[in-house]
Amino acid sequence: RTQIRPPLPPGPWGLPAFGNLLSLSSELHSYFATLARPYGPILSLRLGSKFAVVISSPSLAKEVLRDHDVTFASRDVPVAARAASYGGHDIPWSPYGPEWRLLRKVCVREMLCAATLDAVYGIRRGELRRTVRYIRSRVGSAVNLGEQMFLTSMNVVTEMSWGGGVAEEGEEERASRGREFRRVVAEITGHFAKPNISDFYPGLARFDLQGIEKKVKACAERFDGIFNKVIEQRMKMGGGGEEREKDFLEVLLKMKDEYEEVEDDGKSKVSFSMTHLKALLMDMVLGGTDTTSNTVEFAMAEIMNKPEVLRNVQEELDAVVGKESIVEEHHIHKLPYLQAVMKEAFRLHTVVPLLIRHCPSKSCVIGGYTIPKGTRIFINVWAMHRDPSIWANPLEFDPERFLNGKFDFSGNDFSYLPFGSGRRSCAGIAMAERMVLFSLASILHSFDWKLPGGEKLDLEEKFGIILTKRVPLTLIPEPRLSNPSLYE
Ligand code: HEM
Numbered sequence: 001r002t003q004i005r006p007p008l009p010p011g012p013w014g015l016p017a018f019g020n021l022l023s024l025s026s027e028l029h030s031y032f033a034t035l036a037r038p039y040g041p042i043l044s045l046r047l048g049s050k051f052a053v054v055i056s057s058p059s060l061a062k063e064v065l066r067d068h069d070v071t072f073a074s075r076d077v078p079v080a081a082r083a084a085s086y087g088g089h090d091i092p093w094s095p096y097g098p099e100w101r102l103l104r105k106v107c108v109r110e111m112l113c114a115a116t117l118d119a120v121y122g123i124r125r126g127e128l129r130r131t132v133r134y135i136r137s138r139v140g141s142a143v144n145l146g147e148q149m150f151l152t153s154m155n156v157v158t159e160m161s162w163g164g165g166v167a168e169e170g171e172e173e174r175a176s177r178g179r180e181f182r183r184v185v186a187e188i189t190g191h192f193a194k195p196n197i198s199d200f201y202p203g204l205a206r207f208d209l210q211g212i213e214k215k216v217k218a219c220a221e222r223f224d225g226i227f228n229k230v231i232e233q234r235m236k237m238g239g240g241g242e243e244r245e246k247d248f249l250e251v252l253l254k255m256k257d258e259y260e261e262v263e264d265d266g267k268s269k270v271s272f273s274m275t276h277l278k279a280l281l282m283d284m285v286l287g288g289t290d291t292t293s294n295t296v297e298f299a300m301a302e303i304m305n306k307p308e309v310l311r312n313v314q315e316e317l318d319a320v321v322g323k324e325s326i327v328e329e330h331h332i333h334k335l336p337y338l339q340a341v342m343k344e345a346f347r348l349h350t351v352v353p354l355l356i357r358h359c360p361s362k363s364c365v366i367g368g369y370t371i372p373k374g375t376r377i378f379i380n381v382w383a384m385h386r387d388p389s390i391w392a393n394p395l396e397f398d399p400e401r402f403l404n405g406k407f408d409f410s411g412n413d414f415s416y417l418p419f420g421s422g423r424r425s426c427a428g429i430a431m432a433e434r435m436v437l438f439s440l441a442s443i444l445h446s447f448d449w450k451l452p453g454g455e456k457l458d459l460e461e462k463f464g465i466i467l468t469k470r471v472p473l474t475l476i477p478e479p480r481l482s483n484p485s486l487y488e
Pocket residue numbers: 091092093104283284287288289291292295351352355356357358418419420421423424425426427428429431432436
């Protein structure tokens with residue numbers, strides 16, 4: 001008996017050799033959402049020689065991420081991502097298998113678990129106080145909020161990772177180094193989602209026709225240089241001793257060659273190497289900075305657009321923290337409205353809009369259609385978060401919808417997946433949550449904000465593997481707290 005294979009998902013007609021490449025828009029998330037209207041929640045495209053499938057409904061996302069999670073737990077790695085991640089030997093880009101398990105285990109157990117994050121609260125607090133101090137010094141003049149939040153996240157990440165802020169210099173040098181880091185991070189992640197001929201026609205990858213691989217390698221080398229320097233210094237200093245606080249580098253250097261994972265053949269082993277160590281530091285820098293700061297920037301833009309939301313947040317902060325103290329992280333669990341604001345920002349401005357491309361390790365059937373092995377899978381969470389059949393008034397920023405605690409972002413509710421779901425979901429959820437809430441609470445408790453005269457608020461997004469605000473948010477701060485010592 002011959003078995004009849006279900007058809008491939010429907011999709012727009014494409015040209016020979018090019019497929020649908022020529023009609024792709026640079027704003028992939030909204031373009032895919034538009035395509036889903038005529039073709040439905042599972043559709044296919046041919047991108048050069050690669051076959052791609054776009055999923056945009058919770059039930060199909062569940063089939064991929066839960067029912068067939070192991071099959072879809074590998075990645076389709078863009079050439080740019082490989083160039084930035086020591087050949088793909090890091091967490092987001094390594095294929096599902098022992099190496100990924102090893103790295104994820106080290107990261108989640110040793111670096112980003114709740115206990116470690118609680119232990120380094122001092123770092124978050126110190127950096128946010130520094131940011132509040134800086135903003136206080138700019139009272140009355142425009143502050144680029146995204147830039148400040150990036151700098152804060154970057155310094156938290158680097159302090160946690162190797163005990164060094166972006167710079168030891170004064171505020172201005174610190175800000176300018178922060179800007180430079182932000183540019184490099186944005187350039188690297190920007191290339192991950194850029195149309196690259198090498199990704200559409202892997203046979204041409206060695207020519208790097210657009211020079212993307214070369215550019216990303218140059219950026220990645222800058223970070224590699226920093227990693228080499230801090231590792232060398234640390235090795236020269238020998239063990240940390242009791243007196244030095246343990247940062248990730250200290251822990252990872254100890255871990256090197258200690259942690260290992262058995263290969264799938266059951267015989268050989270993969271052990272935690274120096275390349276893995278540097279790849280993990282890179283993951284912290286690329287995964288833990290603009291995801292968080294862009295979310296805070298979008299949230300602040302929406303808050304500025306809705307005076308009643310701003311009023312509610314500040315009233316809640318005043319009731320819980322008061323105007324005679326500063327916000328501490330232990331206040332956060334008493335701030336349900338602020339938490340709802342964060343969740344609504346995750347929904348409306350899903351900063352990782354298409355998740356990180358998954359890729360099936362064997363052919364399988366999803367939604368009654370065949371998905372061939374090696375397909376590039378885009379899960380359009382951005383579109384699901386704006387689907388009017390799931391959310392009432394989906395384009396409105398309305399934190400109240402989260403006040404009943406109905407949705408959480410652990411990946412169990414497939415209509416709300418800001419961090420993905422299952423094995424390959426975000427490894428930094430606990431840190432992201434702490435950073436976004438603490439940042440919003442600190443800047444909204446310490447300051448009132450207004451738009452520079454004559455400027456209109458713009459809420460538009462720009463596509464990338466990490467969404468950014470098309471027009472940076474600049475706001476003018478005014479102090480809210482009467483006691484000047486609360487700004488020190
Ligand atoms: C608002 C902040 C953040 C958001 C919205 C976010 C979202 C995501 C999403 C959607 C994925 C892909 C899930 C998938 O492909 O199924 C991901 C993966 C990942 N994220 Fe985050 N993330 C955030 C912050 C962070 C932070 C702070 C870190 C670490 C410091 C981090 C580290 C990672 C890593 C390592 C992965 C790869 C996981 C894997 O492939 O196993 N993220 N994140």
